[in-house]
Amino acid sequence: MVTPQQQCSPPAKDGDWNNYRDIIITLYLEQNKSLKEVMRIMRENYHFFATEKMYKIRFNKWGIHKKLRAPQVAELLAQRGRRAAAGKSTVSFVHGRKIDADRLEAYLRRVSPTSRKAITDILVGNVVPTDAQKRSVYEIVCRTPSPEPNPVFAPKRVEAPDSLRLPEDCMQIVQSYVKGALENVWPLTPDKRVICPLRPRTWLDPVSSARQLFVNNFREQGFRMLNITFESYREVLLRQDPSLLVETCLALGALLQSGPGLAEAFVKYAYSMSQITLGPRHPLHLIFGRLNAVGPAEMPGLMALIIRGFLQEIQANYCLKPTWLATVYRAMLNSRFIGADTATRYMQELVTDLNSLSPLSEHDAAKKAHNLDDMRLLQDHLSWITNFHDKPTEASMSAHTLAATRGRKNPRMTRFSCYNMLRTFPTSRGVSSQEAIDLMRASLAICEEEFGRNDNATVTLLATLHGFLARAGRAEEAQKVREDFETRWNEAMGDTLGGRIA
Structure with missing residues (x-):
């Protein structure tokens, strides 16, 4: 009452x-x-x-309904048909409720002619689903059914202690996510290699820029750069590239080192946006919920576990591009997710695997050249870890790597070297102010040529150069650089609002 x-x-x-x-x-x-x-x-x-x-x-x-709707039935039929063609048995769920074949057949027997036509039109692509209809299919999951346990011989589940339940829970969710994505979402090559789209710039770049802007006391611009990341994250979630989960963890690692509250704000945003975009039972939303529940001190360990579990689950039966893995390992080291010894071992294993490939014939000249490029890049990463990481020379060597990778058709490595240089300059005691300024001016010319005048990396480099000039007492030069920075910043923000920056 x-x-x-x-x-x-x-x-x-x-x-x-x-x-x-x-x-x-x-x-x-x-x-x-x-x-x-x-x-x-x-x-x-x-x-x-x-x-x-x-x-x-x-x-x-x-998109919540107890009764099946035409767009949901069309999606169920399409997914089950694709899986049947691949020889896979299927169990289907809508909003977490199991939809067996009998219920689907019963629906099709009773469906009205109008609804039957709507299902057919969706399946053959004659109609574009509305936003409401798209939302109604977000919660559909089709996967291979788990084997039924033998009731006599099935072992009793041993509960993990409280200290292990969260990591164990995360690993189970990660495994579920990878299996579902490999079956239904991610594209694969014929030799079972997972395709990570090559993007010269990613949504992670504004995070790296924001970090440097905060370090150099450009706080307003730093928060604006973070907003760019937040605004683009919905599209990233919908795309669900294989790199999405790893890059989210790496972004959180970078923000943890940028200032209190930034990582917490981003993980809350990822948690909320994944619920809206993917649904409350999607594995990514559940993983972000676990990260949202822990504090900053526990977050790095949990993110390291998530990334490791993610990579291991894929590589159990599939392959990832070794140069992409190398970049991930290096970023994990920068975020303190793993130590230098572990990163070195991982890199050496990648080099060994690439060396063990069967020799290619002269007819495979293009592939041979590609493998040589991959090996050179792996050696660059390995050399950096073993010779320069956490040493006074790290920033200057990153600047030299930036110059060495110029024009090598590997923009990600060039960009990575730029941000690594900026990140390590404050701790590079072996580099004088004059040497740092000279290296930054030379790197600025490279970034302008490689990425453009108003690119995130270029503009962020200007902000760092301003800080070094100001600390060196070169006020007039610092003022000119600041004016140049503000002009380019306004242009870059105009490009972003106009949709011209990825």
Whole structure:
């Protein structure tokens, strides 16, 4: 019974719906309660007040329905058909509820001619689904069913102690995510190599830029650069490149070293955005929820575990490009996720694997040249770790690597060297102020040529150069560089708003 006090209570707002979304979905779908029961429980237990019409509008917005809809049936049929063609058995779930073949067949027997035509039009591509219809299929998962355990011989599950439950939980979610993505999301080459799209710039670049801007006291610009990352993250989530989870962890590692609260703000954003974009039961959302639940001190260890588990799960049966792995290992070292000895061992294993490949014939000249380029890049990474990491010469050697990779058709390595140089200059006691300024001016010319006048790396390099000139007492030069920085910054922000920066 609704009391007069409850009748006067304000209805739920958008923020309230987001906060209680998981609870409402669990009651309505997983526990199969009626809408009136859900309304009562939410009202009495959570003081959450909304009319039946408001619930129905919200369910439609979320794509939540107990009965199957035509777009969901079309997606289920398409996924099951692709998997059957590949010789895979399938178990399907919609919003976490199992949809067996009998239920799907029963739906198709009873469906109206109008709905049947809608399903056919979607399957053959005659219609483009609306946003609401797209949301209704986000929660569909089709995977290979787990084998049924023998009730006599199945071992009893041993519960992990409290200190291990979170890592164990994360590893299980990571394994589920990788298996599902390998089956349905990520493209593969015929030789079972996972394809990581080569992008000269990624959404991680603004994170690296923001870090340097904060270090050089350009805080307003640093927060603006982070906002660029936040704004582009939804598209990154929808794309779900194989590098997404690793790059999210690496971004958090960089932000942990940039200032208090920045990493926490980003992981909260990733957690919320993944719920909206992918749904509350998607493995990525569940992983980000675990990261959101720990403090800054525990976060690096958990992220290192997630990345390692992710890479191991893929490489158990598939392959990743060795140069991409090398870049990941180097970034993990920079973020203190692993030590230098571990990174060195990983790099050496990559070099050994590449050396063990069968010799190529003269007919494979292009592939042979490609492998040689890969080997040279791996050797560059290995040499940096063993000879320069955490040493006074690291910044100057990164500058020399930046020059050496110029024009080698590997923009990621060039960009990586630029940001590594900027990151390590403050601790490079073996480099004088004059040498640092000379190296930065030379690197600035390279970045302008390789990336453009208003690229993130170029503009961030100017901000760091300004700081060194100011500390060296060269006020007039520092002022000119600052003016140049502000001009390019405004141009870069204009390019970003115009959609011309990736």
